Amino acid sequence: MTDLPQEPTPLVADERARSRLAMAWDSDVAYSFRRSPVALISTIVVLILVLSAILAPVIAPYDPFNPASLNLMNGFSKPMEPNAFTGDVFWLGTDDQGRDVFSTILYGMRVSLFVGFAAVGFAMTLGVTLGLIAGYVGGWVETIIMRVADVQLTFPAILVAMLIFGIAKGVTPVEYRDQMAIWVLILAIGLSDWVQFARVVRGATLVEKNKEYVQAARMIGRSSGAIMMRHILPNVLSPVLVIATISLALAIIAEATLSFLGVGAPPTQPSLGTLIRIGQGFLFSGEWWILFFPAVTLLALALSVNLLGDWLRDALNPRLR
């Protein structure tokens, strides 16, 4: 026993990993990524924004979500100029409550990104599941799911989101409303967004389920659930990925729209949309920075995610190669 040479497992695993990385690096998608300046720049912008949002507690000089730390006298400070009463200097100025705009943008982006990712994740899970079931099972199950989807498609997503938000606000007790607001936003945006996923996945599933490998799996007696999850799902994922990226941009904008309309994130925990709503009230009086900086941030975020989605769609489409 002791004479046996030790198995060189770590080395093999390492090599395998390296070769996987190399495979990924050499893949068509990665090649197209390296060759696309738009994709590169968008990725850098998204990375910077996401990282600064995640690291907000470290980067931000103030905590805008703690009302007790605010000094009202700092209100309406101009960017880079000392406040008339307190002498404090703020990079991007302060809003009407004396909140540092820079810190508030960082924290606001956390809210926006969290709501965006969570809402898309929710919509994707729901949509892909229902789409798979509809496509694979067929019959009356498919009819019910797809008719519900059709009905929902006839309503604008923002309207559906507002409806859900309104109902949720009505049933939650006042003292939990602020905490609930974020989850309600996720639910509202997610529920208004699942239809696209469901439709695409159903279509792809209808194509895949008659292919030989699925029939083979069925022949050897795998259960329907296993066939859907293990065999069909991996093969319908690439369009889902494209939709998810574009939906992320839409979800961030939907969140901003809802908050701008005053039905989203509470004023004490502002998201980018809430900040723009607050700033909009001071446009005429010359306090431009309250609206300008959050709006630019939202634009940069939504635009680069959208461009990434566009690039991904082209890169994953074999016909465009």
Add this chain to the structure above:
Amino acid sequence: MKKTMLLLATSALVVTPLLASAETLRWARAGDSLTLDPHAQNEGPTHALAHQIYEPLILRDMFGQFQPALATEWAPKADDPNVWVFKLREGVTYHDGAAFTAEDVVFSFERAKSETSAMKELLTSITEIRAVDDFTVEFVTDGPNPILPNNFTNLFIMDKDWTEANGVTKVQDIANGETTFAATNANGTGAYTLTSREPDVRTVITMNENYWGKDEFPMAVTEVIYTPIQNAATRVAALLSGEVDFIQDVPVQDLGRVAEADGLEVRTAPQNRVIFFGMNSGADDIDSDNVDGANPLSDVRVRKAMNMAINRDAIQQVVMRGQSAPAGMIAPPFVNGWTAEMDGMSSTDIDAAKALMEEAGYGDGFSITLDCPNDRYINDEAICQAAVGMFGQIGITVNLDAKPKAQHFPLIQNGETNFYMLGWGVPTYDSEYIFNFLVHTRGGDRGSWNNTGFTNADVDTKIVSLASETDLAARNSTIADIWSVVQEEQLYLPVHHQVLNWGAKSNVVYPNVSPEDDPKFKYFEMN
């Protein structure tokens, strides 16, 4: 193309002369009137619209001076100090053509005294109203009441037959969500008749051609289109773009811009209104806090600490941009009973406030919900938000729930809020009005807006005695006594006295920014 142009030119020729004679004033403010039933809600914007359509016996003009309206003269009865005699105006008709008589006055006052009326606090001392003849009415009070006529300036007269025919003898119960015919229709004697009404959207009133005072007042505005615009930026944009002619609440941040704009003018005046926070101090336990089995607001030390936490100067300088006067008592300086000493009493002291909280056993603070309107007072929501931060500094976590006034006020009237913002104007210019509504124990015909749960039999007796005290010096000393209790108990947390900023096109000429914030369009001229 040419034909169309010609057609347009001709139609313009036909239309122009018509437009010249009709002067339409487009009027906007943050909120709408809550109802057209003149006795259902004692609230500024509601009365402001009602004043165009309905009329009281006595009116305050735009300078706040008494003017005869439906009554021409009034005096205490020569041989009985408990009776006021009012001579009514003759030859007045309602918008539907019915004649105005003493019977309508008796009916309207009895309606305003009824259970669901919001105006009953003003009439508590009246025991009997009788019509002597068609144009003389006598008001019998439970003792001599020298200031009774002061209470009549917002008490509107309705036609008895119209009210009965439409089944609205009972006053609309707004707090419980009732709607009635009188809430959406109106038949008064006023200078304007109601043409159309869509609550919260658009109300149109047109000049009453048969108005009794048609020759007495300018009556230059023939039609008023009233549009509530809650969003401050939208409201000021509407004025700047010429979409509206007159807004009653120029946002404080836009004063400079509106004043500098060509053809627009801003006029500023102190308002007879104080803004404050109310607290439910009477309950043993409240459900909107995180303290079980106790009510932190019932401890006067907590209330004093909260009062010390409010930085009124910061609110004045930043939120109001100087357009307010910090307050230390809940009476505006216009009011008999106001003193500079009490009004200047509140000062910010976070350390002392924290010590008081500690002493009261709330050193670690507590959390509570603050109900706040967002379309009623100037920057109401921003003030509440600023206050959230200030209370946070002494450990009180405040959840802010801001909503339109139509949902906010019923919370106060039904006792469904424990911590709320309220503003109070005083049309009688006397402290008794404040005490009757805000200090007297809730119940019966007084205290309908006293949501503090405060009850003190001695104070109640003193408040009741004010109505029939004829010795002015003694009356004023009783008023001072009551104020000292209100201040000592820290029943309310005063914030500031409002300043009005009316913005209008330069061709809209009005005598004065009325201290009660109620433009009366019959006094307006259009140049």
